[in-house]
Amino acid sequence: xxxxxxxxxxxxxxxxxxxxxxxxxxAAFAVVNAxxxxxxxxxxxxxAETVSEVLADLEELKSSGAFETETPTAPEILxxxxxxxxxxxxxxxxxxxxxxxxxxTGDFHGERMLMSYETGKRAxxxxxxxxxxxxxxxxxxxxxxxxxxxxxxxxxxxxGRELEKKFNKIIHFTITTNCVALDDEKIDFINREMHNVxxxxxxxxxxxxxxxxxxxxxxxxxxxxxxxxxxVAGRGNKEYYIRGxxxxxxxxxxxxxxxxxxxxxxxxxxxxxxxxDDSPYSLLPEHIERINAEYDALxxxxxxxxxxxxxxxxxxxxxxxxxxxxxxxKRINGCGAGTEYVAVxxxxxxxxxxxxxGMQGYKLGTLDNRALRTxxxxxxxxxxxxxxxxxxxxxxxxxxxxxxxxxxxxxGGALETPHEISCKLMxxxxxxxxxxxxxxx
Amino acid sequence: xxxxxxxxxxxIKAGKNTACGECxxxxxxxxxxxxxxxxxxxxxxxx
Numbered sequence: 001x002x003x004x005x006x007x008x009x010x011x012x013x014x015x016x017x018x019x020x021x022x023x024x025x026x027a028a029f030a031v032v033n034a035x036x037x038x039x040x041x042x043x044x045x046x047x048a049e050t051v052s053e054v055l056a057d058l059e060e061l062k063s064s065g066a067f068e069t070e071t072p073t074a075p076e077i078l079x080x081x082x083x084x085x086x087x088x089x090x091x092x093x094x095x096x097x098x099x100x101x102x103x104x105t106g107d108f109h110g111e112r113m114l115m116s117y118e119t120g121k122r123a124x125x126x127x128x129x130x131x132x133x134x135x136x137x138x139x140x141x142x143x144x145x146x147x148x149x150x151x152x153x154x155x156x157x158x159x160g161r162e163l164e165k166k167f168n169k170i171i172h173f174t175i176t177t178n179c180v181a182l183d184d185e186k187i188d189f190i191n192r193e194m195h196n197v198x199x200x201x202x203x204x205x206x207x208x209x210x211x212x213x214x215x216x217x218x219x220x221x222x223x224x225x226x227x228x229x230x231x232v233a234g235r236g237n238k239e240y241y242i243r244g245x246x247x248x249x250x251x252x253x254x255x256x257x258x259x260x261x262x263x264x265x266x267x268x269x270x271x272x273x274x275x276x277d278d279s280p281y282s283l284l285p286e287h288i289e290r291i292n293a294e295y296d297a298l299x300x301x302x303x304x305x306x307x308x309x310x311x312x313x314x315x316x317x318x319x320x321x322x323x324x325x326x327x328x329x330k331r332i333n334g335c336g337a338g339t340e341y342v343a344v345x346x347x348x349x350x351x352x353x354x355x356x357x358g359m360q361g362y363k364l365g366t367l368d369n370r371a372l373r374t375x376x377x378x379x380x381x382x383x384x385x386x387x388x389x390x391x392x393x394x395x396x397x398x399x400x401x402x403x404x405x406x407x408x409x410x411x412g413g414a415l416e417t418p419h420e421i422s423c424k425l426m427x428x429x430x431x432x433x434x435x436x437x438x439x440x441x
Numbered sequence: 442x443x444x445x446x447x448x449x450x451x452x453i454k455a456g457k458n459t460a461c462g463e464c465x466x467x468x469x470x471x472x473x474x475x476x477x478x479x480x481x482x483x484x485x486x487x488x
C-alpha cells in the first residue's frame with residue numbers, strides 16, 4: 001500500500017508496510033496517483049517518455065523492497081501478554097470543573113472519593129503479580145486530580161520503590177495534574193520521583209479560563225501557569241508535557257501553542273476534545289477542514305521555531321523518528337488497553353484503561369478477586385489494526401495503531417469501529433510529522 | 442533514479458529481536474486520549 005501526499009512544496013510517498021519514505025517530482029507524483037486509483041499512468045497528463053522513466057524508477061524501488069511491499073508478519077510479544085502499565089485513579093474528585101472533562105469533572109459518573117493507601121498498595125501488588133517478565137513498568141498517578149490525595153501518592157511511590165527491589169523491576173511513576181494544589185514540597189517530590197509529568201494547561205488565558213474553571217467558577221489560569229512554571233523549572237532533563245485541549249471554541253489552536261511556548265514551555269501537546277456531538281464543545285465533521293489547515297499552519301510555525309535554540313520546542317504529535325520508533329508488534333497492538341494497560345479506581349475496580357472507567361460492561365475485575373475477565377481481554381487483544389476492517393486498509397495504521405478503543409466504543413459504537421473524526425485528525429498529524437521530519441533532516 | 446529520491450529506507454522492525462514488550466504504553470506518555478504510537482520510542486533503541 002502506498003500513501004501519497006503533499007507537504008509544503010514536497011511530494012511524498014510512504015510505503016506503508018515497510019515505512020520507507022520517498023520524495024518525488026511532480027511527474028512521478030501524478031503517475032503514482034494514477035496507478036493508485038487504478039488509472040492509466042499514460043493518461044496522467046505527463047509525457048509518455050517521462051511516464052516510462054517513472055515506471056522504471058518504481059520497478060527499481062519495488063525490487064529493492066521499498067515500494068508496494070508485502071504486509072510483514074510480527075513475532076508475538078516475548079513472554080506473552082503481561083500488564084506493564086497501570087493508571088492509578090488516586091482521586092475521583094477534582095478542584096476544577098472543566099467543560100469538556102471526559103471524567104464528568106472528576107467523579108467518573110460515580111461518587112467523589114479518594115483512593116486509600118491500602119487499595120493503592122493492593123493495586124501495585126497486583127501489577128507485580130501480573131507483570132510477568134517485564135522489567136519496565138509504569139504507574140500513572142491520575143484522577144480527577146491526584147494532588148487532592150497527596151499523602152497517598154507519596155506513600156504509594158515509597159511502596160513502589162520497595163517493590164522494585166523485591167521484584168527486580170523498574171517503575172516509572174508519572175503524574176497527570178492540573179497543578180492547582182502544587183506547593184514547593186510537592187514540586188520537589190515530583191521532580192525527584194516522577195519519570196514524567198503531564199500538566200493540564202490549555203494555552204491562552206481566555207481560552208483556559210473559559211473551559212477550565214475552578215469549583216467556584218473562577219478562572220484557574222494564573223495559579224496553574226505560576227505553579228507549572230515552577231515545576232518545569234526544576235525538572236532538569238526529566239520529561240514533562242504541557243497538555244492542552246482544543247475544542248470548537250479554539251480551532252485556532254496554533255495561538256494556544258504560541259502562548260504555551262511563549263511562557264517558556266518547550267514540551268507541548270494540544271489534543272482534540274472528543275465529546276458527544278451534542279456537546280457545545282465537540283468537534284464535528286464540518287470542523288475538519290479548518291483543523292487540518294491549523295495543523296498545516298502549526299507545522300510551518302514549528303519548523304521555523306525549531307531553527308533557533310531560543311524558540312525550539314517539541315510538539316508531541318509531530319514527534320517522528322523512523323529509525324528509533326517502535327517495532328511492528330507494538331504498532332499492531334497499539335495502546336494495550338485491557339491487556340498491557342489497566343486502570344484501577346478508588347474502589348479497587350479494574351478497567352481496561354482510564355477512559356473506560358465507569359462504562360457498563362467493561363469492568364475487567366476487582367482487586368478483591370484478582371481475576372480478570374478473560375473474554376474481555378481476548379476481545380481487546382483480538383482488536384488491532386490487522387483485524388479491524390477500517391484500520392487494515394488505512395495507510396496510517398502503523399502510526400496510530402488503531403486509535404483510542406474507548407472512543408471507538410463511545411462514539412463508533414464498538415471496539416472495532418474507530419472514531420472517524422479522530423482518524424482524520426490523526427492522519428493529518430502523521431502527514432505533518434513526516435513532512436516535518438523531511439524538512440529537518 | 443531520475444524522478445524519485447528515497448529519504449528513508451524501510452524501517453518498520455519486525456525481526457526476531459523485536460516485540461520485547463518493554464516499551465512504554467502509549468497512552469501513558471502525554472496524551473491520555475488520542476494516542477500516537479509512531480512517536481513512541483523503542484525501549485532497546487533508547488538504551
